Amino acid sequence: MKIKTKLTFGVGLLFCLIILLAGVSMWYINELKRDTNNILTANYNTMEYSRNMLLALDEMKDNPKAVAKFDSNLEKQLHNMTERNESNVTLDIAGSFEKLKADMANDTIQGYIRTDIAKLMELNMGAIEQKSEIANNTAETAIVWIVVTGALCFLIAFGLLIKLPNNIAKPIRELTESIRQIANQNYSQRVHFESHNEYGDLAKSFNTMAEKLEEYSSSRLEKILKEKKRVETLINNMHDPVIGLDENKVILFVNDEALKITGLTRTEILNKSVVDIAVSNDLIRTLIVDIIKPLKETDKKVPLKIYSDNKESYFEKEIINIEVTPTGEERSELIGYVILLKNITPFKELDSAKTNFIATISHELKTPISSIKMSTQLLEHLETGKLNDEQKQLVDSIKDDSSRLLKITGELLNMSQVETGNIQLNIQATDPRIILQYAIDTTKIQADQKQVILKPDIEEDIPFVNADAEKTAWVMTNFLTNAIRYSIEKSEVIISLRKHPNGVLFSVKDTGKGIDGRYKKKIFERYFQVPGSSKSGTGLGLAISKEFIETQGGSIDVETAQGMGSTFFFILPSVTK
Numbered sequence: 201m202k203i204k205t206k207l208t209f210g211v212g213l214l215f216c217l218i219i220l221l222a223g224v225s226m227w228y229i230n231e232l233k234r235d236t237n238n239i240l241t242a243n244y245n246t247m248e249y250s251r252n253m254l255l256a257l258d259e260m261k262d263n264p265k266a267v268a269k270f271d272s273n274l275e276k277q278l279h280n281m282t283e284r285n286e287s288n289v290t291l292d293i294a295g296s297f298e299k300l301k302a303d304m305a306n307d308t309i310q311g312y313i314r315t316d317i318a319k320l321m322e323l324n325m326g327a328i329e330q331k332s333e334i335a336n337n338t339a340e341t342a343i344v345w346i347v348v349t350g351a352l353c354f355l356i357a358f359g360l361l362i363k364l365p366n367n368i369a370k371p372i373r374e375l376t377e378s379i380r381q382i383a384n385q386n387y388s389q390r391v392h393f394e395s396h397n398e399y400g401d402l403a404k405s406f407n408t409m410a411e412k413l414e415e416y417s418s419s420r421l422e423k424i425l426k427e428k429k430r431v432e433t434l435i436n437n438m439h440d441p442v443i444g445l446d447e448n449k450v451i452l453f454v455n456d457e458a459l460k461i462t463g464l465t466r467t468e469i470l471n472k473s474v475v476d477i478a479v480s481n482d483l484i485r486t487l488i489v490d491i492i493k494p495l496k497e498t499d500k501k502v503p504l505k506i507y508s509d510n511k512e513s514y515f516e517k518e519i520i521n522i523e524v525t526p527t528g529e530e531r532s533e534l535i536g537y538v539i540l541l542k543n544i545t546p547f548k549e550l551d552s553a554k555t556n557f558i559a560t561i562s563h564e565l566k567t568p569i570s571s572i573k574m575s576t577q578l579l580e581h582l583e584t585g586k587l588n589d590e591q592k593q594l595v596d597s598i599k600d601d602s603s604r605l606l607k608i609t610g611e612l613l614n615m616s617q618v619e620t621g622n623i624q625l626n627i628q629a630t631d632p633r634i635i636l637q638y639a640i641d642t643t644k645i646q647a648d649q650k651q652v653i654l655k656p657d658i659e660e661d662i663p664f665v666n667a668d669a670e671k672t673a674w675v676m677t678n679f680l681t682n683a684i685r686y687s688i689e690k691s692e693v694i695i696s697l698r699k700h701p702n703g704v705l706f707s708v709k710d711t712g713k714g715i716d717g718r719y720k721k722k723i724f725e726r727y728f729q730v731p732g733s734s735k736s737g738t739g740l741g742l743a744i745s746k747e748f749i750e751t752q753g754g755s756i757d758v759e760t761a762q763g764m765g766s767t768f769f770f771i772l773p774s775v776t777k
Contacts, residue, residue, distance in 0.1 A: 253313075274290075625751060631664055639679075654695060667754075727743075755771050
């Protein structure tokens with residue numbers, strides 16, 4: 201029998217039993233109601249009328265209204281004669297009452313009336329007892345039938361409750377257990393249902409699937425092992441050190457390059473907890489720091505310097521989290537880590553060579569450029585001869601170009617210091633107002649030429665700062681030079697000094713066109729220039745400024761919006777009293 205047919209039959213049978221029990225109950229309740237109504241509407245009313253007539257008969261001598269009361273109840277009784285011989289007795293009372301109305305003092309007639317009323321009451325009392333007996337019999341019969349019907353319903357429902365859920369749930373439990381075994385790669389598991397219902401069809405399909413999985417597993421095992429060896433060979437032949445961990449930080453694989461730099465053997469490292477190995481191995485301890493305590497976005501990645509093959513090598517560490525989404529799941533879960541060390545030694549050597557070359561060339565260029573500037577200054581003196589207009593233009597052009605070249609060589613020299621880590625700082629307590637004034641004096645001629653007003657805005661009681669005055673003034677001068685360059689003519693550039701929770705805030709606000717938000721994070725990178733900018737430069741000024749300020753323990757940033765100008769600022773720590 202199909203599962204759907206079983207469920208329909210079981211639920212339908214229960215529904216029919218409920219209707220049967222309700223029908224039997226309702227029928228007997230109506231019977232009891234009918235018997236009770238017969239007693240109330242016929243016999244009880246007669247008893248009430250008879251009692252009222254007796255009371256009125258007792259009051260007739262003293263109360264003239266008693267006659268009307270008797271007559272009213274007698275009239276009601278004449279319309280309520282339901283028992284055998286009740287009509288004869290009632291008519292006798294009516295005849296005697298007519299005689300009594302003619303002779304109210306006749307006690308003999310009253311005696312006859314009292315006797316007839318007593319007969320009437322006795323007759324109805326007997327009827328009440330008889331009808332009560334009938335009602336009792338009806339109630340007893342009702343109880344029997346309701347109990348029998350209820351017991352039958354209970355037995356059938358109990359049988360369905362025991363058999364039907366088990367009949368449905370047992371195959372599901374067996375199938376669930378079999379699926380669990382298949383999930384654990386026990387492909388020999390089979391389900392055996394003898395029934396020919398939906399479960400039988402499901403078991404047949406499940407067994408077919410299990411057979412195919414078992415066959416597939418057997419046929420693919422050799423290929424999987426081959427692929428595993430292939431992957432291990434690829435990892436071992438990589439020129440960069442690679443270490444693989446599972447989610448519990450146990451080392452699963454390691455290539456020869458990683459073994460070489462750690463100084464460990466494969467036996468000492470494989471299938472061991474990396475935390476335990478880190479206790480006695482400094483390099484491993486350094487490698488897993490980012491796994492134990494992940495880097496923040498603001499943290500810098502510093503290349504690792506490792507002594508290997510009798511030389512210092514530089515590596516860039518990368519931690520790769522391996523996550524998978526299990527079949528049937530929506531969320532991914534972490535199953536391990538891969539530590540990859542990229543050998544950047546050749547790039548480091550090239551970068552060092554580039555830095556030394558730039559420093560050398562910049563240093564060598566500085567002397568002839570300074571000589572050119574001095575020569576142009578001598579040409580402008582009248583003692584060397586008067587220049588015509590064309591010669592003056594050429595001298596001015598030479599002066600501008602030499603100043604620009606001198607600025608570029610200065611930036612390149614500063615950058616070479618930054619890249620080699622040879623920044624020489626003379627940090628001491630310095631008045632920030634002196635730094636601000638120096639930058640204003642340095643850029644005043646440039647501002648006057650463009651008719652830009654430099655407006656200082658200094659808060660009172662500004663504390664001294666711990667800073668290298670020369671390099672900080674260089675940063676402020678760079679800010680002001682850029683602000684003047686990108687401001688419109690006859691505008692203002694506001695130079696502010698403000699107290700800040702972290703020290704003193706230096707800021708330069710211009711009225712230029714601002715910077716697109718897409719480039720805000722890039723403008724402090726080396727050699728970066730905002731696309732579409734008509735101004736030329738090396739793209740090093742802001743990068744050098746960033747290094748100078750951060751090396752002094754400060755922070756640097758910009759607030760800008762396209763069309764709204766820019767505010768470049770940095771914060772330096774104040775002198776603690």
